[in-house]
Amino acid sequence: xxxxxxxxxxxxxxxxxxxxxxxxxxxxxxxxxxxxxxxxxxxxxxxxxxxxxxxxxxxxxxxxxxxxxxxxxxxxxxxxxxxxxxxxxxxxxxxxxxxxxxxxxxxxxxxxxxxxxxxxxxxxxxxxxxxxxx
Amino acid sequence: xxxxxxxxxxxxxxxxxxxxxxxxxxxxxxxxxxxxxxxxxxxxxxxxxxxxxxxxxxxxxxxxxxxxxxxxxxxxxxxxxxxxxxxxxxxxxxxxxxxxxxxxxxxxxxxxxxxxxxxxxxxxxxxxxxxxxxxxxxxxxxxxxxxxxxxxxxxxxxxxxxxxxxxxxxxxxxxxxxxxxxxxxxxxxxxxxxxxxxxxxxxxxxxxxxxxxxxxxxxxxxxxxxxxxx
Numbered sequence: 274x275x276x277x278x279x280x281x282x283x284x285x286x287x288x289x290x291x292x293x294x295x296x297x298x299x300x301x302x303x304x305x306x307x308x309x310x311x312x313x314x315x316x317x318x319x320x321x322x323x324x325x326x327x328x329x330x331x332x333x334x335x336x337x338x339x340x341x342x343x344x345x346x347x348x349x350x351x352x353x354x355x356x357x358x359x360x361x362x363x364x365x366x367x368x369x370x371x372x373x374x375x376x377x378x379x380x381x382x383x384x385x386x387x388x389x390x391x392x393x394x395x396x397x398x399x400x401x402x403x404x405x406x407x
Numbered sequence: 408x409x410x411x412x413x414x415x416x417x418x419x420x421x422x423x424x425x426x427x428x429x430x431x432x433x434x435x436x437x438x439x440x441x442x443x444x445x446x447x448x449x450x451x452x453x454x455x456x457x458x459x460x461x462x463x464x465x466x467x468x469x470x471x472x473x474x475x476x477x478x479x480x481x482x483x484x485x486x487x488x489x490x491x492x493x494x495x496x497x498x499x500x501x502x503x504x505x506x507x508x509x510x511x512x513x514x515x516x517x518x519x520x521x522x523x524x525x526x527x528x529x530x531x532x533x534x535x536x537x538x539x540x541x542x543x544x545x546x547x548x549x550x551x552x553x554x555x556x557x558x559x560x561x562x563x564x565x566x567x568x569x570x571x572x573x574x575x576x577x578x579x580x581x582x583x584x585x586x587x588x589x590x591x592x593x594x595x596x597x598x599x600x601x602x603x604x605x606x607x608x609x610x611x612x613x614x615x616x617x618x619x620x621x622x623x624x625x626x627x628x629x630x631x632x633x634x635x636x637x
Contacts, residue, residue, distance in 0.1 A: 296510050297508055297510055297511075304427070307423075308420060308423070308424065311419055311420045311423055312420045314419075315418075315419045315420065337464060337466075340464050340488070340489070341418060341464070343488050344421055344488040344507040344508060345418065345420060347488075347507065347508040348420050348421065348424065348507075348508045359488075
């Protein structure tokens with residue numbers, strides 16, 4: 274189990290690569306809050322597009338949807354999730370249809386749903402932090 | 408003077424971050440953000456920019472499709488999350504390739520490459536509303552709007568305006584890279600014309616203020632694409 278990461282002042286969730294976030298944004302927590310907010314506000318339509326593609330059995334659209342959402346996780350420091358998306362994209366590339374990848378799909382959807390909750394929780398924490406420290 | 412730029416990117420957080428990097432650099436002015444190729448093409452074929460930040464995979468057409476349809480080539484920086492596009496990037500002569508997300512330091516490296524590339528081709532001149540030409544021992548300013556067309560005369564070219572003709576030592580090939588591509592288009596190996604001055608087109612010729620100008624087969628489809636045909 275990883276220990277909770279800190280980026281000097283703010284304590285990020287242990288699943289977030291705070292060193293990576295620091296390399297992108299330094300310690301500009303106001304901007305990090307903005308990034309998390311923007312990510313959240315666009316997350317649901319992109320996630321829904323991914324699920325819809327699967328429901329329709331359209332593996333090409335599924336691959337495109339996961340390709341689109343993939344860098345989102347990098348921007349919020351969820352580099353492991355970004356890597357899982359990359360692997361799922363490769364699986365889609367090789368799959369003949371959605372029936373071949375139902376198990377991997379369920380795993381990625383579960384991961385993405387949990388990541389959304391995590392981003393939302395971190396966004397709330399960042400808002401509180403910024404309102405108390407600025 | 409800042410370089411003008413456009414961001415073509417379907418992921419909002421990536422576009423916002425890129426815009427922030429541009430602002431932080433103090434070197435780039437972002438004129439617009441488009442989430443798909445068609446909207447970007449509509450803008451870019453009416454407005455000339457110096458730098459294009461271009462995602463590859465977007466809904467519908469790809470970034471490479473956009474490059475195939477663009478009437479001119481600004482400096483291009485590809486922004487994508489897939490390294491597999493590096494070979495295509497090389498084929499399209501892009502200036503750099505940023506893998507999302509990228510650090511501001513990596514963005515600055517891309518700007519350095521832009522600066523080097525600009526040294527070779529003077530990229531800001533393509534977005535200007537005028538040019539200066541050496542003529543009769545002085546530098547003469549010609550507004551784009553005053554130029555009807557430019558005609559090759561061997562090692563010289565002739566700039567034709569309604570009032571006067573200016574002859575200067577240059578070539579159509581060289582000028583093709585230097586003139587504002589929003590206004591001008593090459594229609595023949597010996598002619599660059601002001602797209603806004605065309606009176607009519609018949610078969611393989613076009614007419615500007617009584618001057619008959621040939622349109623080569625190779626350039627005809629590009630010319631027709633630029634006209635507002637309804």
